[in-house]
Amino acid sequence: MNTPAIEVHGLRKSYGDKIVLDGVNLTVAAGTVTALLGPNGAGKTTTVHILSTLLRPDGGTAFVNGCDVVRDPGGVRLGIGLTGQFSAVDKLLTGEENLLLMARLRHLGAKRSKTRVAELLEQFDLVEAARKPLATYSGGMQRRLDLAMTLVATPSVIFLDEPTTGLDPRSRHTMWDIVRDLVAEGTTVLLTTQHLEEADELADRIAVLDGGRIVADGTPDELKRLLPGGHIRLRFADTAALDAASRLLDESARDSTGLALTVSSDGGVGTLRTVLDRLDAAGLEVEDLSIHTPDLDDVFFALTGKKDQSDGVDTKGTES
Amino acid sequence: MTTVTDQRLTATRISRQSHVVADSITMLRRNLLHIVRYPGLSMFTILGPVVILLLVVFVFGGTLGAGLPGVDPAGGRGAYLAYVMPGILLITIAGTASGAAITVAMDMTEGITARFRTMAISRAAVLAGHVIGNTIQAIIAVALVLGVGLLVGFRPTARPVEWLASAGLIVLIAFAVSWIGVAMGMQSKTVETASNLPLILTLLPMLGSGFVPTESMPAGLQWFAQYQPFTPFIESIRGLLLGTPLGWNPMLGIGWCVVIAVAGYAWSMAIYERKSVR
C-alpha cells in the first residue's frame, strides 16, 4: 500500500473576513521533498500549522501518515516533527538540555537519550556549544539546534517552515545538506520557502501557493515547461546586418538600440540550427549569441502575478 | 482498514496514558531547572511577604495588637505577630500564584510550547509540570517566611502532629492556588496581565481574617470575609499553630482546596488547547 505521507483536500482557513487558505489541495508521497513556495503572507505557515495540529482548519481534510489532523491529532503527532519559522527552543536551558528534554519527552530511555543527544550534537556541529546558554548561540546555531530537537525521535514526516530564512549563505548550505541527508534516510519533508533557488535545489516537487490556492504543482522541470520556451538573442555589428537579419527571420523581435534580435525558441537545438543555417546562407555575421531558458523565477512571477521581486525576496525573509 | 486504524488508535491511547506521569516529571524538571537558573522571580515572591510582615509587625503591630480582643495593650506587638503570621503565610502562597501566572504566560508565548503541542505530550503533563513546580516553590517560600517570623519572635504552640497537619494543609492550599495561578497565566494575553490578575488572590487574606478579626469589619465585608476560602485556610493554620478553636475550618478549607484545584484544572485545560500559536 502506498498511502501518501501528506494528503490535503480543499483545505480552508480564514481569520475573520480574511481568507487565508481557499481550498488547498496537496499530496506528498512518502520519502520525497515537497517545497511549498509562496510570497510572504501566502499562507505557508498556516498550512504547516494545520498539518502539525497547531491550528484547526475551517474546512477540508488533511491526513498525515493516514491520520486525520482534526480527528486523530494524537496519531499525527506521533509521526511528525516541526521546525517552525519562529524558534522553538527553550531559551533558559543549554543546547544539550534542550535536546535531553526532547529525548525524555520522546521516551527514549536514559541510555538511548544520551547517545542520541551526543549523536545529534556531533551531526549538527554543536558539541562545543552544548553546555552554553542559548543566548550565546548565533542564528545559524539556534536553527540547527531547533532542527536537531525535531529529529531526536527520527519522525517520518518533517515540516520545515522557512528553514533558511535569516541565515547567512554558509549556514544555508549547511541546512540544505542536512535536508538532503534526511531525505536520503527516507524522511518525508515538506518545506516552505520564499526562495526559488532553495525549492529548485532541494525539492522533488514544488507547489506554488498564492491567493489561498495552489496555483501550480509539479517537478521543477514541469514548472519550467509551463512557460512557453525560452529565446535566442542575436547581436549584430551594425544596423545594416540587423535590418537584413530582421527581414530574414520574420518572427523575431527587434531591439534597435542594442542591435539585437530576439527569436523565440522551444529550448531545443533544432530552432537554433535553423536560425544559424539561414543566417549563414545569407552571409550574415553574428557578433554575439545567447540562449535563454526560462528559470523558476520566470515561472514564479508569471504564476503569482508579481514582477521584479527577485531581488526583494531575500531581504523580506525576516518578516512573518 | 478500519480495524487496523482502530488498533493503532487504541495503542496510541494506551501509550499516551502511560506517559502522562513520566511527561509530568520531565516538565517538572524543566520548570525546576528554570527556577534554579533564574531565581529572580522566586526571590521576589518571598521578599514581598517578608516586607509586609516586618511592616505590619514593627510599624502597625503595637496599635493593631492592642486592638485585638482580650489582649493586654502592653504586649500588643507580640500578640499581633502571632495573630498576623498565618495571614502572612497565606499571602506568601497567594503571591507565588503571581509567579506561576507570569511563568506560564511567558512560556505560552515561547515557541517551545508550540513544539510541545506538536508532540504527543498530554496537556495535563505540561500543566502539571507548572503546577507542581510552583507548589514546590510555594512550600519553600512559606518555610523561609515562617523562618523570618520565628526570627522576629513568632512562637507557635503546635505539637509535632499539628505541625504535620499544618504542613499538609499548606501543601494542599499551595497546590490548589497554583492551579488558579496557572489558569490565570494561560488566560492572560500579555505577561503584564498575568502579573496583575493574581493580585486579587493576594488581597484575599486581607479581606478575610488574616490581619484583623472579621467581627471588626462592616456588615457586607464581614459577610464576604466569613465565606471566602482564605478565612478557613487562615483559621485552620492559626488553630493548628497557636491552638485557637478549629471548628469546621479544616474541613471547609480542604473542601475549598478541592473546588479551587478542580476549577483551575478545568479552566487551564480548556484554554491550553484553544490558545493560538502566536
Ligand SMILES: Nc1ncnc2c1ncn2[C@@H]1O[C@H](COP(=O)(O)OP(=O)(O)O)[C@@H](O)[C@H]1O
Ligand atoms: N492569528 C492570525 N490572526 C489574523 N491573521 C493571521 C493570523 N495568522 C496569520 N494571519 C494572516 O494570514 C496570512 C497568511 O499568513 P502565513 O500563513 O503566516 O503566511 P506565510 O507563512 O506564507 O508568510 C497573512 O496575511 C497573515 O497576516
Ligand SMILES: [Mg+2]
Ligand atoms: Mg510564514
